[in-house]
Amino acid sequence: MNTIIQFMKRHYKILLAVVALSIGLWSFMPKETADPEKDKTLLELLQFVIERGHYHPAKIDDAFSKGVYKDYINALDPSKRFFLQSDIDDFAKYETSIDDEIKSQKLTFFDLTYNRLMKRMSESKDFYKEILDKPFDYNVDESFNTDYEKLPFAKNTTELKDKWRKQIKLSTLSSLTDKLKMQEDFKNGVTDEKDNDKAKKSEKDLQSEAKLKAELLGKSFDDLEKETRETSLKSLNEYFGFIEELERSNWFSVYINAITARFDPHTNYFAPEEKERFDVSMSGKLEGIGARLQKKNDYTEITELISGGPAWRGKELEAGDVVMKVAQGNQEPVDVVGMRLDDVVKKIKGPKGTEVRLTVKKVDGTIKVISLIRDIVETEETFAKSSVIEKDGMKYGIIYLPKFYIDFENKESRDAGKDIAIEVERLKKENVQGIIMDVRDNGGGSLQTVVDIAGLFIDEGPIVQIKSAAGKKEVLYDRDDRIQWDGPLVIMQNSFSASASEILAAAMQDYKRAIIIGSKQSYGKGTVQNVIDLNQFVRGSNMGDMGALKTTTQKFYRINGGSTQLEGVSSDVAMPDRYAYLKMGERDIENAMPWDKIEAAIYSTWDKIDNYDVAIANSKIRIAANDKFKLVEENAKWIDQRDKENVYSLNIDKFKQEQAKIEENAKKFKAISNYKNNLLLSSLPYEQEAMAKDLSLKEKRERWHESLAKDIYVEEAVNILNDLQPAGAKKVANKKMLKEKVIKS
Incomplete structure (x- = not known):
């Protein structure tokens, strides 16, 4: 261990963690040239520090290897939309040998998964572009199960492509029904706003609302259907654009955290950029809307509202809400499902005084668009x-x-x-x-x-x-x-x-x-x-x-x-x-x-x-x-x-009925917040x-x-x-x- 100092310094502070970082958080190091030797040294370094410093270090054996394998594959493809079952069969050969690779600083398993993931992601670009090139038929009676953890990997490319089709269709259907409902509400003059809420709106807000109303009322069903596909295409193009910018070392951070998490949920690796972000967060000054986020599979969830921040003042956003889309001011919202946490945060953050609109799925299942003006959240x-x-x-x-x-x-x-x-x-x-x-x-x-x-x-x-x-x-x-x-x-x-x-x-x-x-x-x-x-x-x-x-x-x-x-x-x-x-x-x-x-x-x-x-x-x-x-x-x-309840109908009439039922049931519980x-x-x-x-x-x-x-x-x-x-x-x-x-x- 010629690269390791043979003693551990004791000048670092004791910190009590709030919650475990999910290994699926996908917060990566900055783009740089791949350096396998650095990766091997990092494996050696982590093993050395954890085994000597951890309260009760787990034994790095076959059982440990199986845990790393499961966590890592889940982190790479939580929604099971990239890998095929044949890929998993190839990976499974290493299920009990990752411990040996850690000890000998080998990267065979990592290289295999990384190269295969890059290949599958490249293929997926063709899937979504072809799927979004023509209108969806929302009259077909079919459904989609979002319980990815229990669903199997696709057996072949045809099955995988159909999974992509249904995932995208569910996203566009949700957006389409939101637009149709808003259009119907505008026609009927329906609003959930109270008079005092209307009075608080600025002239700019009222003008934006009037513009949106005019645009929606002037669009046909086909116009709105096409619009949702265009928005979804833009979002997926952006997502894959981010993916293409990532280097091998970025994905290696995911692998490292799959290893560290097996010691306990609070043992995590901070890549250089993440460490800097952690130091900034400890200073107590936050910029943006004043909300903490975490990744849950493909979704970004609100975990905490910072007292005094825009989200806290707005009283509409709450812990447990899932962010589905993000829009800058009056611009078209971008679908952030499947996007890296860092990239979702970048879209939500912005200069003080600017507007961001979040489309969120509330904890009760209802969908709501929440407008917030960014600010600095003081310590x-x-x-x-x-x-x-x-x-x-x-x-x-x-x-x-x-x-x-x-x-x-x-x-x-x-x-x-x-x-x-x-x-x-x-x-x-x-x-x-x-x-x-x-x-x-x-x-x-x-x-x-x-x-x-x-x-x-x-x-x-x-x-x-x-x-x-x-x-x-x-x-x-x-x-x-x-x-x-x-x-x-x-x-x-x-x-x-x-x-x-x-x-x-x-x-x-x-x-x-x-x-x-x-x-x-x-x-x-x-x-x-x-x-x-x-x-x-x-x-x-x-x-x-x-x-x-x-x-x-x-x-x-x-x-x-x-x-x-x-x-x-x-x-x-x-x-x-x-x-x-x-x-x-x-x-x-x-x-x-x-x-x-x-x-x-x-x-x-x-x-x-x-x-x-x-x-x-x-x-x-x-x-x-x-x-x-x-x-x-x-x-x-x-x-x-x-x-x-994870199964959603992709038939527009049934989907509307399901959402209407959810909203009707949710009304009963409004008395809680009105108490x-x-x-x-x-x-x-x-x-x-x-x-x-x-x-x-x-x-x-x-x-x-x-x-x-x-x-x-x-x-x-x-x-x-x-x-x-x-x-x-x-x-x-x-x-x-x-x-x-x-x-x-």
């Missing part, structure tokens, strides 16, 4: 913020923490631990009788900030246990006996609360210090990753940038000894959740590390809340009797059912002063309050805080608030 909106909530004479505080942030290199920068302490003090000055900590959708962050925040609510004691690869156990303590808040506390979580969020919730639950409410359980990520710059291990090489590796080096455990890995943190009060039945947690990821348990730390439970168990029992009774929660549960089951609670929300005094000078901040806080005012989960959190009040507290609070009102008047 400020990733910081903690708080507000006061009033109900029935009681005053409570809510603190929203989007992530556990800290800048290790700049001590003057903000960090979550200090910020939460400040927010608690501000709320105490407002005489709140309870606090809600909202860590929903919080994917994690700094371990140290978790300890600091948990320490605000207990006197002193252990917060989390950490175990290294060598079996060494470390307990992280809060050693400050000062308690910043000793009153009632509720922590809100959901199935996207991960890593550091789970440490906080678990610690507060083990101490019986807070009541945990939300989804049945949190995400279930109980591992710690290090990001390692691979260049530090290469001596005097002229091979260029080798990229970086994110690998799992530790596991963390609750103070009761149990791991949060896979199981997450179970809520004390489990609430109905729209996404409850969808597989989105760590437990649903293949090759995730197992749950286990270690010896519990020494700690004493909180003994200052007499009605802890009563509050939990009361909440469960309220939820079971609440009609809105019943509707959420029904909606969750319906979404789960829709997720399993209004009776909470009175207000910003803290310091923020009210800032809002008077900063209209942007004012808009952000108003939208946050608007969201909280429709949040049934926050309402129940307030009800729980009510139940946690000591005897007589409500009477005292009512008298105090009445006195304050008299003084103000």
Whole structure:
């Protein structure tokens, strides 16, 4: 191993990952000349670093080889529209020998798959051009199954070509029916818009709408049918244009990540360009619409909306939506199904102030076109913020923490631990009788900030246990006996609360210090990753940038000894959740590390809340009797059912009927988003002063309050805080608030 330094430097930071990167993400290195020797060195380097640095490195054997084989083939052709069964038969000869190739740095299997893929992709260009050259007959009674995972590879070219035909036909049919529906709505004057939404439209928006209306009303069925084929042709030409720009090394990154993912879902290789993008993302500044995306097979899915960004402000886009098409301003939309994630992101991003229109498939199956004006999403909106909530004479505080942030290199920068302490003090000055900590959708962050925040609510004691690869156990303590808040506390979580969020919730639950409410359980990520710059291990090489590796080096455990890995943190009060039945947690990821348990730390439970168990029992009774929660549960089951329906009719009449039925069923659940609670929300005094000078901040806080005012989960959190009040507290609070009102008047 003459190219490898014989020691591992320890100056890299500990980072807690949010979710596993899919090996199908197809984020590649920049175009460059193929360098097989560099690829061989990279294989050697990754094997060296993972085997010595990973928490529990998998044995590289035949079973490992089979896993790499399956993941890699799926990453190359997730929709099974390139390879034939004969290709798979050729590849399968290497199914149990990839481990040997890794150890000896051979590239035979990779070269075979790469060359065959290039050949099949070249052939496919002729397929789609021929298919789109003539009109589709939408009166034929046929269907297409989009459950690619269960479908076999095509036996021959004729079968493969027919699969392409049906895939393209489904795409154009969806677009055509959208246009026909819009045309019909224009004719009948139908609109879903409210009067206040119309009033917010600019003159430019109104002119664009009028132009679209005139164009649609003037087109025949044949015109629209031809238009959809032309759009599909343009999109596929662009897709294959991107493919032709990729080099061998780009596809080698896919192969490498198929290997790293077999160690665990959070061990990933960052090619040089990806590492740079990762560093930029850690700075907290995002440009575009303020949404995080991930690839799922051929589709691009919205995974998160960044607070304060255009998508968040628009309130139409939501996590789980699938982006089907992207249009720049008034231009024709481009189909992005099957496109690389990087290329979809490039189409969505753009200069501040420009418009992008996304055609999305909502989680309930409906199709919607959403217009957004791009903007810069400031780091400020990733910081903690708080507000006061009033109900029935009681005053409570809510603190929203989007992530556990800290800048290790700049001590003057903000960090979550200090910020939460400040927010608690501000709320105490407002005489709140309870606090809600909202860590929903919080994917994690700094371990140290978790300890600091948990320490605000207990006197002193252990917060989390950490175990290294060598079996060494470390307990992280809060050693400050000062308690910043000793009153009632509720922590809100959901199935996207991960890593550091789970440490906080678990610690507060083990101490019986807070009541945990939300989804049945949190995400279930109980591992710690290090990001390692691979260049530090290469001596005097002229091979260029080798990229970086994110690998799992530790596991963390609750103070009761149990791991949060896979199981997450179970809520004390489990609430109905729209996404409850969808597989989105760590437990649903293949090759995730197992749950286990270690010896519990020494700690004493909180003994200052007499009605802890009563509050939990009361909440469960309220939820079971609440009609809105019943509707959420029904909606969750319906979404789960829709997720399993993968066969679409390619007959236009039947397709319209199917879509109409979906839209009709979806109407029933609009009551969920239209819900209004009776909470009175207000910003803290310091923020009210800032809002008077900063209209942007004012808009952000108003939208946050608007969201909280429709949040049934926050309402129940307030009800729980009510139940946690000591005897007589409500009477005292009512008298105090009445006195304050008299003084103000």
